[in-house]
Amino acid sequence: MTSAEIRQSFLDFFRSKGHTIVPSSSLLPDSPNLLFTNAGMNQFVPIFLGLQPCPFHPPRAADTQKCIRAGGKHNDLEDVGLDTYHHTFFEMLGNWSFGDYFKREAIEWAWELVTEVWGFPKQRLYATVYRPGPGEPAEFDEEAWEHWARLFRAAGLDPEVHIRFGGKKDNFWMMGDTGPCGPCSEIHVDLTPEGDTRGALVNQGHPQCIEIWNLVFIQFNANPDGTFSPLPARHVDTGMGFERVTAIIQGTRGLRQFAGVRISNYETDIFRPLFEALERLSGRRYGSTLPRPGTAGETEQERADVAFRVIADHIRTLSFAIADGILPSNEGRGYVLRRILRRAVRYGRNLGFRQPFFHRLVGVLADTMGDVFPEIRARREQVEEVIRQEEEAFNRTLDRGLQLFEEEVSRLQTAGAGVEPRRISGDFAFKLYDTYGFPLDLTQLMARERGLTLDTARFEALMEEQRARARAAQKKTIVEVARLETDTPTRFVGYEQLASEGRVLQLTRVQDRWAVILDVSPFYAEMGGQVGDTGELQQGDRSWRIVDTRKAGLVWLHFLDLPADADESALPEPGEPARFQVDRSRRLAIQRHHTVTHLFHWALREVVGRETMQKGSYVGPDKLTFDFNSAPLRPEQLRDIERLVNERILENAPVTAIEVKYEHVRHRPDILQFFGEKYGEWVRVVQIGGTPGGLDGYSMELCGGTHTAATGEIGLFHILGESGVAAGIRRVEAVAGLAAWEQVLAAEQLLRATAARVQAPVGELERKIESLLEQQKALEKQLRALQQKQSAAAAEALLARAERRGDVPVLIARHDADAETLQEMVNALKSRFEGVILLGGVADGAVSLVAAVTGPYTARVQAGRLVQQIAPLVGGRGGGRPDHARGGGRDAARLDEALARARELVG
Incomplete structure (x- = not known):
């Protein structure tokens, strides 16, 4: 079965059982307390809590849910790539009952789908049931045990062997410290060659015994006092790992062969299209190797295969998150995405990528998953553009950061030869983060690859110092807050009225201005994007202009139009009655x-x-x-x-x-x-x-x-x-x-003035402008044709400088021009010359390199690798595909040396 057939068979099965098939909810969760949607049940929480009526008739549903677990309580990021089954993005197949069916149906249908529809060998299946340990909630889930026992007996299997028990950690689900909760029951598959472990590997974290489905029975409410009460309505919430099920079915040749096979989520048609695209882009091959536990890869192939898995996983996370409106940024879930993206770009170096490549994988997802998740197809261009911009931004500092890291490793090796463990300092890790945008986990990853540890405690201390400085900077306009002599909060009445009466509680200097604190204020204090109010304060026959209003804790600071050195006799009297009036038209x-x-x-x-x-x-x-x-x-x-x-x-x-x-x-x-x-x-x-x-x-x-x-x-x-x-x-x-x-009036006046300048009535203005634009386009076309003709002529003159380096035809030459002109010349040469083409030139002090390798010669020489190797000689960088690459630098004096080096590299 293909992965698409497996997914569809799940949905079809539960549709036949009366379930409404609902679309996946967004990865941007409804709850502001979640980083990402991380489980299928997230979108149904309001129904479980009774805040929203169930819209399905009968009250049951099924779907495949996009999930991200990378940050917060559920975080699989550090394990991705090092094994066969961890992901930051995955699909969760699930079915739900909202006060409808309960344990019997959930267990029987799970058994029917897994054994009858998909054909899993029954003797390889194990079920777990909740049995509390000392001090753990609720009672032994006898009801679930009886249902499983009946099914195993009917299959000729011993329930005492095939039903295992788990405590609160493994088999009791809670939404939070309080609220809906209940026991759960899991299905595990024995993947050993003989399938005869008798449940010994269940819940032991062993790769040959994998949990594929969790059935949660929501039947209690956890009370604040630690007790548990039965819920008036009982629910079912299940979650199945789509990638895991696909890996087992496809890895065992349709559940027919368990010996001598490789069962890996990455060895499926879910990831194969991404691997094929990466192989085309990098010229490398995926070898399916795994690093030894505790290492990040000890051979070049192992490190490359880790990179394949990381990049394929991370492009799914980034693409689907961006398609759902979650964008890389410097805070919250956006920072998690930025970390993941930069992690993928860094792993790209293991495959030889020096230029943006990550965004070029988005199209693969759009083609292979767009039918199930149409948003990735609809927003493909936006996703590609966001990822490309992020790649380009990070690539600008990645090389320098990697160079500094290598220098630090070399320093440690020289200074501490024979001393273990060697440790990257927190100060250095903070420098990489603060100056070059290296997230901590990326530096930790590079340290682990080199057998080093990292002083995370020192890094976090420096981060806290930076946060403190940021908080202080944000509060610079209210630096005197600590000297306030009142703890009476300002009572804001500005929602209902624009004028009020009260008292001046205190006068205070705030940097170069005086501010007053009032007991009652109609003035809105700047918050949430809305600027603070202005207005007037009156005491008797005296008045003062209020030019801004800010918050300082629970009090409002009303800034007066007076300098800080104003005589105190010019200020309002503390403790005296006053009248306050907001500038009405401005408000x-x-x-x-x-x-x-x-x-x-x-x-x-x-x-x-x-x-x-x-x-x-x-x-x-x-x-x-x-x-x-x-x-x-x-x-x-x-x-x-x-x-x-x-x-x-x-x-x-x-x-x-x-x-x-x-x-x-x-x-x-x-x-x-x-x-x-x-x-x-x-x-x-x-x-x-x-x-x-x-x-x-x-x-x-x-x-x-x-x-x-x-x-x-x-x-x-x-x-x-x-x-x-x-x-x-x-x-x-x-x-x-x-x-x-x-604004509309100003636009109309501008329109009339423009019409007068081009001597056309306003009604004819659009037509006149279109005519002028067409004339401009014609002139640009003529200029472009002339430039191309000149480039072709210059390229023709270079053909005489072609040579052979070994058995490879080579045309490496200098022609001082900008990158676009050199590109046009290379394009012209490709139709006249087959072999290796490399042109370098200088324009306005900048060095440009453009390379192409035609025909069968990409097997011998790769354009991207050639430019990548010579660009540092001119103080720059470059790279690209095997058949085309570009680069550049600022050291024009070494261009001839770089071109000579290119000839040596070719032959």
């Missing part, structure tokens, strides 16, 4: 912009996709900016978003906010919340549309900002532009209300 402009960011977020997800999420924002009186993960938006997408937002504005839907307990909404996927945010017991949900306070709007987000009372108050929404701010992160700048009207 209303801010509220329009903040409310419309929620509408924009909603429309963005409607047009681009649900995986698109906010990554930052600025909300001021003059404009708004909104950062989000996405490929560049097309003009028609921007138009659609703008139209949807303005349609919602015209509906004049209510905008309401409600304070709720976070526990009540944390699992609501329709209420947007953000990973990494620390939410308290109570949160504020801003809702647009629906019943006020009903948590049923079309836009709902956790937000502490101020907003309009209805969408109609926004007036008009207009997008000014869209641009990139980081790899995979886009920014839209927009305006609303009067600011939008002013």
